[in-house]
Amino acid sequence: MAQKKALTVGTAVARQGRRTAGELILGYYPDSAITTPVNILCGRKPGPTLWVQAAIHGAEVGGAMALLQLFKKIDPAKMSGTIVGIMAANPTAFRGFGRNTPYDGENLNRLFPGDRSGSHSRQAAHVLMQTALKVSDAMMDLHSGGDEAVVPFYALYWDDGSPASTQAARLARAAGTPDLWTSSDDWLTGTMMTNYTQRGKPALIIECGGGGQVPAAHIDNFEMAIAGVAKAMGILPGRAPRQKAYRMMGEALLVFNRRGGYFLPIVEAGAVVAKGEVIARVMDPHGRILEEITSPNGPAYIAAIVRPYLPVYSGAMVAECIEVVGG
Amino acid sequence: MIKETAKKKPLSVGTARAIRGKRTTGRLALGSYPDGTIDSPVIIASGAKPGPTLWIQGCVHGPEVGGPVAMLRFLDGLKLSALSGTIVAVMTANPTAFRSSSRNTPHDGENLNRVFPGAANGPHSRQTAHILMRAALNTADAVLDLHSGGDRSIVPFYALYWNDGSPTAKESARLARAAGTPDIWMSTDTWLDGAMFTNLTRASIPALIIECGGGGQVREEYIDQYVSAMRGVAKALGILPGRAPRQRKYRTMDNALLVYSRGGGLFEPSVAAGDIVAKGQELGRIRDLFGKVVEVVKSPSGPAYIASMRRAYMPIFSGDQIAETIDVFEDR
Numbered sequence: 245m246a247q248k249k250a251l252t253v254g255t256a257v258a259r260q261g262r263r264t265a266g267e268l269i270l271g272y273y274p275d276s277a278i279t280t281p282v283n284i285l286c287g288r289k290p291g292p293t294l295w296v297q298a299a300i301h302g303a304e305v306g307g308a309m310a311l312l313q314l315f316k317k318i319d320p321a322k323m324s325g326t327i328v329g330i331m332a333a334n335p336t337a338f339r340g341f342g343r344n345t346p347y348d349g350e351n352l353n354r355l356f357p358g359d360r361s362g363s364h365s366r367q368a369a370h371v372l373m374q375t376a377l378k379v380s381d382a383m384m385d386l387h388s389g390g391d392e393a394v395v396p397f398y399a400l401y402w403d404d405g406s407p408a409s410t411q412a413a414r415l416a417r418a419a420g421t422p423d424l425w426t427s428s429d430d431w432l433t434g435t436m437m438t439n440y441t442q443r444g445k446p447a448l449i450i451e452c453g454g455g456g457q458v459p460a461a462h463i464d465n466f467e468m469a470i471a472g473v474a475k476a477m478g479i480l481p482g483r484a485p486r487q488k489a490y491r492m493m494g495e496a497l498l499v500f501n502r503r504g505g506y507f508l509p510i511v512e513a514g515a516v517v518a519k520g521e522v523i524a525r526v527m528d529p530h531g532r533i534l535e536e537i538t539s540p541n542g543p544a545y546i547a548a549i550v551r552p553y554l555p556v557y558s559g560a561m562v563a564e565c566i567e568v569v570g571g
Numbered sequence: 572m573i574k575e576t577a578k579k580k581p582l583s584v585g586t587a588r589a590i591r592g593k594r595t596t597g598r599l600a601l602g603s604y605p606d607g608t609i610d611s612p613v614i615i616a617s618g619a620k621p622g623p624t625l626w627i628q629g630c631v632h633g634p635e636v637g638g639p640v641a642m643l644r645f646l647d648g649l650k651l652s653a654l655s656g657t658i659v660a661v662m663t664a665n666p667t668a669f670r671s672s673s674r675n676t677p678h679d680g681e682n683l684n685r686v687f688p689g690a691a692n693g694p695h696s697r698q699t700a701h702i703l704m705r706a707a708l709n710t711a712d713a714v715l716d717l718h719s720g721g722d723r724s725i726v727p728f729y730a731l732y733w734n735d736g737s738p739t740a741k742e743s744a745r746l747a748r749a750a751g752t753p754d755i756w757m758s759t760d761t762w763l764d765g766a767m768f769t770n771l772t773r774a775s776i777p778a779l780i781i782e783c784g785g786g787g788q789v790r791e792e793y794i795d796q797y798v799s800a801m802r803g804v805a806k807a808l809g810i811l812p813g814r815a816p817r818q819r820k821y822r823t824m825d826n827a828l829l830v831y832s833r834g835g836g837l838f839e840p841s842v843a844a845g846d847i848v849a850k851g852q853e854l855g856r857i858r859d860l861f862g863k864v865v866e867v868v869k870s871p872s873g874p875a876y877i878a879s880m881r882r883a884y885m886p887i888f889s890g891d892q893i894a895e896t897i898d899v900f901e902d903r
Contacts, residue, residue, distance in 0.1 A: 332860060
């Protein structure tokens with residue numbers, strides 16, 4: 245990657261063999277800049293650049309912890325290339341502990357590629373997109389179920405048959421999980437992963453955990469995913485992990501409840517269910533079961549499910565069921 | 572100790588009316604939206620035999636949903652033919668906070684459990700407090716208010732009563748010892764002046780807060796603990812047959828201190844809810860997103876019981892309540 249001389253992200257400047265830090269401006273308050281902390285780990289030897297970002301949905305903090313944990317362990321002397329860590333890709337959502345940008349209520353990960361002169365969240369999307377495309381060869385976006393839902397550990401890439409998709413498929417297999425969602429779902433056209441792939445570079449979403457918890461096992465999973473992809477790219481030495489078998493998944497369906505009450509999940513995140521199988525119930529405050537929620541497809545992987553006893557409104561996104569197409 | 576209950580004829584709470592030997596339901600109006608009523612579901616379990624009335628309530632703070640879930644479990648386990656007296660269950664004492672999963676009332680930002688006894692003509696949350704207070708005073712011989720750490724903090728399982736030395740406080744102390752936990756906070760802390768249990772105690776109704784769990788989780792273990800508290804207190808009141816549980820020893824505590832952060836970052840707890848710490852002992856660290864520890868939070872007192880702790884990796888602002896420590900007086 246000879247064309248990249250002094251790699252910079254905001255005020256963070258990569259220095260060979262060093263860990264450096266800075267801030268990237270993603271927007272403005274009325275009185276100052278809205279910034280994310282940036283950590284850069286730059287190997288002694290040249291090589292590709294991996295962009296890793298966390299908390300594009302504010303409450304999904306496990307990825308940021310994994311970046312810190314991994315950066316502490318890696319010796320940059322043994323690295324060939326660079327890892328850029330964007331610690332709070334949606335800083336105000338992170339601060340407000342919400343999924344969406346508080347100011348305009350937008351889901352930042354539905355607005356890519358963004359717009360330099362667009363609305364608030366679209367401007368943030370534009371800066372993330374352009375900065376990542378300028379400095380990196382591949383990107384990973386770390387997600388979780390946040391506070392309200394739980395997700396299993398899986399990798400997701402945009403499958404449009406392009407060389408970048410093929411590259412993404414290779415990196416996904418190095419991410420430490422056997423569960424891969426190869427998506428061409430329309431409702432993901434506005435994600436950073438999709439748009440980055442469409443511009444010719446591989447991108448992954450890594451999902452893990454949530455339900456308001458960040459146990460060490462979830463941090464370790466994220467760390468394994470980043471390290472595995474960095475190995476597959478040749479940034480870190482050693483062989484990337486390979487699974488004995490991969491479970492491939494296609495179309496995802498979002499499941500919404502029709503009645504309000506306490507949510508009682510019956511299956512866990514990561515379970516595989518049959519079409520029509522009862523996956524959850526909704527109970528009213530008197531203890532009556534108002535609704536049984538069934539899987540709209542099958543065999544389907546439970547890629548997200550709301551945490552036990554969360555009070556839900558009608559039309560909450562209570563589960564995500566992805567069709568299992570091979571394994 | 573229990574007031575004469577004969578004066579209470581057909582006990583009713585909102586639209587819920589007690590019918591001897593039956594479980595009935597209704598709703599208690601606690602305020603109004605611009606376009607309708609703000610109300611809480613109410614369940615009344617009335618025993619075949621007369622006896623005292625225990626009022627139990629959940630979700631004075633919206634996200635503390637372990638209480639109502641456990642209330643249902645408790646009610647489902649009751650044999651009404653063996654019950655002497657009545658259980659009134661107010662399922663969402665702060666309905667709009669419950670609906671928005673918020674600790675405080677969304678409309679006015681008030682912490683409902685700091686504005687008791689409330690005011691009939693006061694601001695929004697004070698009106699709700701007034702209605703809860705009047706309804707409980709009209710019907711209850713004792714009150715249990717079920718709390719947790721909500722979404723952001725974790726609390727151990729303990730009982731709390733207002734210790735003003737009155738006969739009512741003594742009765743609260745007796746009920747607290749029956750609540751299935753050895754950990755009892757006998758509070759004289761002035762910042763709890765506006766809590767419902769404080770004001771009920773002053774109005775001669777023994778009252779406890781039961782704390783348990785949180786951190787966004789409702790584990791089976793938490794539900795079991797709440798149920799043991801409700802069953803134990805109902806036994807101590809003579810509503811349920813059988814002896815109330817007694818612990819081998821009780822840990823009594825007072826003087827709660829709230830510990831606030833001064834820096835911002837992600838929180839890494841060093842001790843767990845329910846631990847006993849020394850004065851000056853590290854409670855947790857705040858790490859910024861560059862990985863630097865910006866603050867080590869220490870216990871302001873000791874030996875102290877960790878009555879509340881922010882959950883692991885919670886993003887922290889300066890001045891967030893990181894922990895609550897309570898001085899341990901006796902452990903015997």
